[in-house]
Amino acid sequence: MEREHFSRQFDAELNDIREKLLEMGGKVELMIANALLALVERNTELAVQTIAFDHEINRLEMEIDEKCLEVLARRQPAARDLRFITLALKIVTDLERIGDQCANIAKRVKELNLEPALKPYIDLPRMAQAASTMVKEALDAFVRGDENLAIKVCQDDQVVDDLNEQIQRELLTFMMSDPSAITRAMRINYISKCLERIADHATNVAEMVIFMVKGKDIRHTIA
Amino acid sequence: MEREHFSRQFDAELNDIREKLLEMGGKVELMIANALLALVERNTELAVQTIAFDHEINRLEMEIDEKCLEVLARRQPAARDLRFITLALKIVTDLERIGDQCANIAKRVKELNLEPALKPYIDLPRMAQAASTMVKEALDAFVRGDENLAIKVCQDDQVVDDLNEQIQRELLTFMMSDPSAITRAMRINYISKCLERIADHATNVAEMVIFMVKGKDIRHTIA
Incomplete structure (x- = not known):
C-alpha cells in the first residue's frame, strides 16, 4: 500500500516533467511562428515581443531542471525512468537554445525592418514551418516514447537543410548582382x-529519443 | 568499513567521469587547433583528418553518457554529487557540439583551399585561441568547482563576440568592393x-558550473 502510494506519486512527478516539457515546447513553437510573422509582416513590435519572450523560455528551463534534480534525488529512479529524466535534462537545454535562435531571428528582423524589403519571403516561412513541426514531433516522440516518429524527425532534417542551401544560393546571386x-x-x-x-x-532531441527507446545509442550512426 | 569501501569506489567513479570529460575537452581543443591550422596553412589533408576525428568525440560522448547513467542508477547520489553528474551529462553535449563546429570549420577550409586565398588570416586564429582557452577553462572550472574561473569564462565571451563582429564588418567591405x-x-x-x-x-558550460557551485541558478541573469 505504502509502495503503491509511492509509485502513484512518482508517476505524477514524471507526468509533471512531461507536461512542463510540452508546455515549453509549445511556447518555443509560438516563438518560431512569431519571429517569422514579424519578418513576413515587417512587424517590429512583434519582433521586440519575441525577444522579450525568451525570458519565459529561460525560466521554464530552470524550473524543469530543478524538477528533474528533485525527482532524481528523492526517488532514485532506475532503468527506463532514469533514462527519461536524464534525457529530459538534455532536451530542456535544446529547447532553451531554440528559444535563443528565435530571439536571434527577431533581432535580425528588427534590423531588416529598417530598410526596404529585399524580396517577398517564400522559402523562409516554409523552412520555419518544417523546423517547428520537427520540434513538436521530437517532443511528442519523447513523451510517448515513439521511436518511429523520432526517426521521421531525423529524416525531415534533410528538407530543412535543402531549403537552407537553396536560400543561400539564391542570396548569393542577389549579392553578386x-x-x-x-x-x-x-x-x-x-x-x-x-x-x-x-x-x-x-x-538532436529525436536521436536521443531513439536512444531512450532502444536503450542503446544510435546517435552518430544514422546520419 | 563497508560504507567506507562504497564511498571510495564512488569517488573513483566520479573521478573517472571527471577524467574522461577532461580527455574529451583536450581532444576538442586539439580539433579547434587543427581546424584553424588547416585554414591558415591551407592544409586540406589536415582538414579531412579533423572531420574524421569528430567520430572520436562522438564516441567519447556516448561513453561518458553511459558512465553517468550507470553511476546514477547504482549509486543514487544526492545533493552535490547529483548536481555534478547531471551537469556532466549536459556538458558532454556541449563538448560534442563543439566537435561538430570544428568539423564544420574544416569542411569550409576544404572548400576555401580550392580557391586563391582572399587575405592572410590574423583575427580568426586569435578568435580560435580565445575560444579554445574558454573551453579549457570552463572544463577546469567544472572539475575543480571553481566559480571565479567560470565567471572569467563568461566575461571572456565578449572578446570572441567582438572579434566576430569585427571580422564580419571587414568581410562586408571585401564583398562590397x-x-x-x-x-x-x-x-x-x-x-x-x-x-x-x-x-x-x-x-553555457561556465554558467552551469556557477549554478553547480552556488547551488542556485544564475543562468539567464548575468548576461
Missing part, C-alpha cells in the same frame, strides 16, 4: 541558418 | 560564426 543588397542578404542568410540550427536541435 | 570575393567571404564568415558558437558553448 547588387552589392547594395549585401547587408540585407547577410541578415536573411543569418535567419536561414538560425532555422537550420533549430531543426538540428530537434534532430 | 569585389563581388568575386563573395563566396569566399561567406565561407570565412561561416568559420567566424562557428568559432563564436564554440565560445557560446564554453559560456
